[in-house]
Amino acid sequence: MAEDPMLSAAVERAYVDDAVFALRPDYRAMLIAAEGLVPGPGDEISETLLAEAESIARARLAEQAVEEIPHIAAWRNAFRAFGAKPQRTRTSVEALMRRAAGGLPRVNRLTDIYNAVSVKHLVPVGGEDLARYVGAPRLIRAGGAETFDTVADGHDVVEHPDVGEVVWCDDLGVTCRRWNWRQARRTQLSEHTATALFVFDALDPMSDSELHAAVDDLDEHLRRLGPAVTTVRRLIARTNDSQEVPSC
Structure with missing residues (x-):
């Protein structure tokens, strides 16, 4: 099957601002784009994966x-x-680990799968609907004027990140605030998503081999x-050639 140019563009055009690497030189982003997915609600397979992740999390938290x-x-140090x-803004994997005792959330097939992988491998993972993405994914330190669409008190609202906050964004605005804390509504995976981008955020002590194992999973x-x-992946690290990053 021929590779969709959109998949290659999604990972090859992505970049991380040097200001982020200055904050955490050990940071690595692994991106994996996928097409031909069969979306839908949670099923027996995703339920089994979540149950396994819950069991792994509970065992870790017992120790x-x-x-x-x-x-x-x-x-936690990177957020500081x-x-x-x-204590108030938790990385996505910590938030999931804290929910494991009472049960991980059940959202939809794709989201449930990547949440299970996140907990199992202790790595923050985000999922984006590529059909709703505009332009190249980039990780920057916000200027404060970027837009972020979310919900507050049951109402649709547009927020702005703090100056210096680490955010993922595309041409239309912020897709995920505070590195991997909260995703924008616009690009969330749904029961209709057939083409997606998954972002793995890694810091030491996670090794490259551990990161690759999580992505392989x-x-x-x-x-x-x-x-x-079909899937395409790319690792972005400080050793890669740096690129100029435009604002969102």
Whole structure:
């Protein structure tokens, strides 16, 4: 099957601002784009993956407080570095780990799969609907004027990130605030998403081999969602050639 140019563009045009690497030189982003997905609500497969992740999380938390787990402690320090308070603004994987005892959320097939992978491998993972994406994904430190569409008190609202906040964005605005804290509504995965971009955010002590293992795990599950599933991936690290990053 021929590779869709949109998949290649989604990962090849993505970049991370040097200001982010200055904040955390150990940061790596692994992007995996997928097409040919068969979307839908949660099913027996996604339920099994979530149950397995819950069991793994509970076993870890029986031995160590969530904030003391090295992979999560590293993200709490990263959040402090740009002014976020980790007690109030938790990285996505910490938020999931804290919910594991009472049960992880059930959202839809794609979201449930990547949440299970996130918990299993202790790495923040985000999912974006590529059909709703405009322009190249980039990770920057916000200027404060960027827009972020979300919901507050049951109403649609547009917010703006704090100056210096680390955000993922595209040409239309912020797609995820505070590195991997909260996703914009516009690009959320749904029961109709057939082409998606998944973002893995890694810091030391997560090794490159651990990061690749997590991505391989997701890739394997995605390919089971349909006979025509195709994926493309790319690792972005400080050792890569730096690129100029336009504003959102």
